[in-house]
C-alpha cells in the first residue's frame with residue numbers, strides 16, 4: 001500500500017514538473033519580439049512582419065523599421081509614460097497610445113520609400129522631435 005502511495009506521488013510530481021517545463025517553453029516562444037509569420041492562401045503567401053515598439057518622452061524604440069514591399073506590417077506599440085500618438089500618414093495610420101497599454105496597428109507596405117512616423121499627441125517639450133522612419137524596400 002505504501003508503495004502505491006509513493007508511486008502516485010512520484011507520478012504527480014513528474015506531471016507537474018512536465019507542465020511547468022511546457023509552460024516555460026511557451027512563454028519563451030510568445031516573448032519573441034520581432035517575428036515573421038507567413039499566411040498562406042491558395043493564391044499567394046503574405047509575409048507578416050511584426051514589431052514591438054515602445055514610445056516615451058521623446059522617442060520611439062526602435063526608431064527605424066525596415067520591411068519589404070508587399071509585407072503586411074503589425075506594430076505593437078506601448079507607451080511607457082504619458083499618452084502619445086502614432087501617426088504614419090503615408091499609410092493612413094493614426095492612433096493614440098494610452099500609457100502602459102499595448103496598441104496594435106496593421107497596414108500593408110504597398111509602396112517603396114522612406115516614410116516618417118511621428119507622435120501626434122502633444123506630450124511635452126520634445127514632442128516635435130519624437131519621430132521615426134519606416135523604410136520599405
Ligand SMILES: [Cu+2]
Pocket residue numbers: 084085119120121122123124127128130
Ligand atoms: Cu508627442
